Amino acid sequence: MPSLAEEICIGNLGSLQTLPESFTWKLTAADSLLRPSSAVSFDAVEESIPVIDLSNPDVTTLIGDASKTWGAFQIANHGISQKLLDDIESLSKTLFDMPSERKLEAASSDKGVSGYGEPRISPFFEKKMWSEGFTIADDSYRNHFNTLWPHDHTKYCGIIQEYVDEMEKLASRLLYCTLGSLGVTVEDIEWAHKLEKSGSKVGRGAIRLNHYPVCPEPERAMGLAAHTDSTILTILHQSNTGGLQVFREESGWVTVEPAPGVLVVNMGDLFHILSNGKIPSVVHRAKVNHTRSRISIAYLWGGPAGDVQIAPISKLTGPAEPSLYRSITWKEYLQIKYEVFDKAMDAIRVVNPTN
Numbered sequence: 001m002p003s004l005a006e007e008i009c010i011g012n013l014g015s016l017q018t019l020p021e022s023f024t025w026k027l028t029a030a031d032s033l034l035r036p037s038s039a040v041s042f043d044a045v046e047e048s049i050p051v052i053d054l055s056n057p058d059v060t061t062l063i064g065d066a067s068k069t070w071g072a073f074q075i076a077n078h079g080i081s082q083k084l085l086d087d088i089e090s091l092s093k094t095l096f097d098m099p100s101e102r103k104l105e106a107a108s109s110d111k112g113v114s115g116y117g118e119p120r121i122s123p124f125f126e127k128k129m130w131s132e133g134f135t136i137a138d139d140s141y142r143n144h145f146n147t148l149w150p151h152d153h154t155k156y157c158g159i160i161q162e163y164v165d166e167m168e169k170l171a172s173r174l175l176y177c178t179l180g181s182l183g184v185t186v187e188d189i190e191w192a193h194k195l196e197k198s199g200s201k202v203g204r205g206a207i208r209l210n211h212y213p214v215c216p217e218p219e220r221a222m223g224l225a226a227h228t229d230s231t232i233l234t235i236l237h238q239s240n241t242g243g244l245q246v247f248r249e250e251s252g253w254v255t256v257e258p259a260p261g262v263l264v265v266n267m268g269d270l271f272h273i274l275s276n277g278k279i280p281s282v283v284h285r286a287k288v289n290h291t292r293s294r295i296s297i298a299y300l301w302g303g304p305a306g307d308v309q310i311a312p313i314s315k316l317t318g319p320a321e322p323s324l325y326r327s328i329t330w331k332e333y334l335q336i337k338y339e340v341f342d343k344a345m346d347a348i349r350v351v352n353p354t355n
């Protein structure tokens, strides 16, 4: 006979009146695999990551300071229209409002990453996360959309395409700014130079639509467990309900309150590699809410498409600062990450930073 836990489906979490045992997090070291000190508390401190106006003439310095300090920042005046943000948010709502059986018709296959389901990091945690999501990592989302919306899929595919195009441009712009703050120009990186010249058509990204339903015991639940993104950078749009928290050794967990039209930028593992450890990839997580459900849309930007090698930028290395990591493609990094999760960086490290 299946246990109660096995009968719980992520598509119905919002209708549960009590928190099942399999969703009860104790925040032991095992619940938060990353950086042991990030396991100590559920509480967040009253601090905030900076909001940077991209039209500010000092944008490079501001982005540099924020990414070195936090590995994350927020952006305003980024050029993404409110209509597009509203459109993708309402697409997500329409999807997650569907009955569980319908959503499961678009479930990601055993082999594929794209489609409806739990976060990819789930197997590394003992407890289940209070969320559902839909990942767009390749063109197979079009078939899934066709299944979900037999009449309206063209409209919804159009929104995704527009979102990808706009996000890719913004991601390249943020890459150039962050590189600038390290004294590096696009010409210093062969693939980035190509990316710029081609009008950013060689980049590659994924989208994750996240939904965190209302939760009967939010203090003991976890929407998305602590992780770093395996990206160069991630651009996140959150609905008007807070839940995102970023971790900084000196501060603890800090909540990133949503503000209309403001996007969050998280620096990922690949940027940490590119910067030869100068920019941290931010540890973050999503908490859930007792009365309000929450949607977030992450654009996870892996940088160059194809088998382009990401390596510490040579200008940032030298006799006193040897390359900390070997070169790697995004595809290869994702393979390693989903074998060893929190040990992925160690697996490609060639020099111990304390040496």
Ligand SMILES: C=C1C[C@]23C[C@@]1(O)CC[C@H]2[C@@]12CCC[C@@](C)(C(=O)O1)[C@H]2[C@@H]3C(=O)O
Pocket: 113, 119, 120, 121, 122, 135, 137, 206, 208, 227, 228, 229, 230, 231, 298, 300, 334, 337
């Ligand atoms: C390209 C990818 C990054 C991602 C794993 C994936 O193959 C597709 C989903 C992405 C996502 C979104 C939610 C958080 C995250 C950690 C996860 O579980 O799936 C990220 C992954 C990542 O950055 O490693």
Ligand SMILES: O=C(O)CCC(=O)C(=O)O
Pocket: 208, 210, 224, 229, 234, 236, 238, 243, 244, 245, 284, 285, 286, 295, 296, 298
């Ligand atoms: O929902 C959030 O705020 C965080 C989402 C996230 O970290 C991700 O999709 O990678």
Ligand SMILES: [Fe+2]
Pocket: 227, 228, 229, 234, 284, 298
């Ligand atoms: Fe993330």
